[in-house]
Amino acid sequence: IVAAPVDGARWVAAEVASAIRQRASEGKGLVLGLATGATPRGLYNELVRLHREEGLSFQNVTAFNLDEYYPIERDALQSYARFMRTHLFDRVDIDPARCHIPDGEVAKDQLKPHCRAYEALIEEAGGIDLQILGIGNNGHIGFNEPGSSIHSRTRLVNLDISTRLANAYEFQGVSEVPRLALTMGIATILRARRILLMGWGSQKAPVIQRAVEGPVTESVPASLLQQHDDCTFVVDAAAASELT
Ligand code: F6R
Known part of the structure; x- marks a missing residue:
């Protein structure tokens, strides 16, 4: 639990940087899973700063993003492909x-x-x-909405109306938000060797509580992370406020 999102972003960025450097010292590259949305913006700004000011190189990083709307043009303002270029890929040496x-x-x-x-x-x-993960208000990770199977892999999914409403700010209203998306599955995510989930703000507090302290259930996809050996939730004080 960190005081503010900026502290969490710095902490996660330092973990990413140290993983990149550790792998480089073994003569290997890091395979990094990435998320989009409001939550990781601070992380990407901090990674760009580490690249520019502290010489962190992404040359040996291979990135796999969690998800994308479907259908959407790669260059559309709301596409996650474009989000990643704008917030990270075009600003570092990947x-x-x-x-x-x-x-x-x-x-x-x-x-x-x-x-x-x-x-x-x-x-x-x-x-x-x-x-790297964010978390939806309904407990989704990637676009694995409640009810997604723990065995699910990359596939086409329907977006919940709550997800489309939450993301309507990126579009000209909710009717413009695609109804479908492509997402890595829960099983894909659980196979990652280490997972860092970020959550900021009081709006995320109820779902953080259910994911961390509630039963492991496909109704709250993020609760399935309790079964992973090396998963850390990085939350600010507001998002942690309903933990007991
Ligand atoms: C996006 C993703 C989603 C978001 C979640 C939270 O790639 O995987 O699970 O992490 O919808 O979105 P924000 O960060 O906008 O609150």
């Missing part, structure tokens, strides 16, 4: 060929092969070393 995100432009009849290929790419890269 190789664009190593930046992976489910493709919101893939043809409908290619969705299944695309999702299978995404899983295969993660495996070929050696699996995710460190996965």
Whole structure:
């Protein structure tokens, strides 16, 4: 529990930096799982600062993003592909060929092969070393909405109305928010060797309490993280306010 989001962002950025450097010292690259949305913006600003001011290099980082709306054009203002370029990828020395995100432009009849290929790419890269997560007010991780199976893999999902309402600020109103998305599955996320979930603000307090202290249930996807060996929730005081 940190005092404010800025402290949490700095702490998580320091963990990412140290994981990158540790892997580099072994002559290897880090496989990093990334999230979008309001929560990780401070983290990405801090990683950019570490790159510019402290020489942190992303040259040996391979990135896999959790999710993308479907369908959406890669260059649309609201696409997560564009979000990642704007907030991180275009601001550091990462190789664009190593930046992976489910493709919101893939043809409908290619969705299944695309999702299978995404899983295969993660495996070929050696699996995710460190996965960054946010959390939805309904407990979703990635776009795995309540009811998602613990065995789920990368796939096409329906977005809950609560998720579309929460993300309407990025669009011209809720009717413009896509009804579908591509997301890594719960099983994909649980295979990451280490997981850091960030949550800021009093709005997230009820779901943080249910995820950390409630029963392990597919109704609260983030509660399934209780079964992971190395998962840390990084929350500010407001988001921690309902923990007992
Ligand atoms: C986005 C993602 C989502 C968000 C969640 C919280 O890539 O995986 O699970 O982390 O919807 O969104 P914010 O951070 O906007 O509150």
